[in-house]
Amino acid sequence: MFWKKIEKRIEKIFYKKHFQTVILIFPLPKFSSYDSNYNSWRELISPNPSTFSKHQFPELYEYWHGEALINFKWNAYGKYYFLAIFIFYLIFMFCFLIAATIKGLSNCTQNLLLIITIILGVLHLTFEIRQFIYSPLSWITDIWNYFGI
Template sequence: MIPLLGFSTYPKNYSYRELFYLDGNPFTSLLDAPDYYKWWNIKALVNFKWNAYGRIYYFIIWALFTTYMCCFVIVSTIPVDKISWNNQVILLTATICFGIIHFIFEVRQFLHSPITYIASPCNWFDLTAILFPTTISFIWLYVKIPSVWIITIAVFLLETRFLLFFRVLGYFGKYFAIMIGVAQKVFSFLIVLGIMVLIFAHSFASFIKAY
């Protein structure tokens, strides 16, 4: 028994509206509360939800994204003379379809909490990693083959997004936490360092120009 009324109960009547818009509940409304995940009852509830059905949904989404990534990586990696146009059409069409599916997931998150979604850099990265390859696939299929550097950026975004799926696994998650923590502390330092480099570069350029 978890003494949190309304946190683990669900309505008996479901609507197709929930496919596009998720209503809030006491569990999600406190996600930003301080020390939220340090409460033993919240830990128990999160573990129960994850073990009961959460990980199944997560790995299904992971599998869909892996298929999405593989379709685009295959068509962008194999030389044009080694793969027929019909096979390219199949892979590009599959990429567009899977991209739309993942875009719907992002739209559902945005509709549920627009301000929270916009404020998170991770959501912006996820959205870019989904829309950029999908748009390129559409252009590739109906207009022309994109430039190599554009395809390279799309592959980089997809593979980076795929790597981030490992963060929920305990063995890999701690390393992601370390890297993100270091990045957050170093980011402000890099901004100041970049400004100083620009100042010295501009001053040196002015000095050279004088001679």
């Protein structure tokens, strides 16, 4: 009976009808909120790094709560983000390969595939330009950027 009353009081405090809250068990300041002067248009051109990626304390990754945070981020949206990028690149690659290698395609189909390839290639190029604007030194020193040249 006593626990039921406490449970109802906690529900009244934390679970109101008009908004939802997330209660973190371990303290992670600024990991789940945006900066007060956030601008979505500026984010498209020159993105700011997240607090999570700038974190320089290796002890976060040594304990179970750091592992739980990484697993949560991966399961919540990381694997879907990775899969979307992978599928985007596969469509880009297959459109170009089909247009360039299959000889029996009609001129209209080949032109359509090449137009799709150009559009997806420009989108891919904008991602690379954003990475370069964000951190030029990191982009230049990354060896994987030179495999496409």
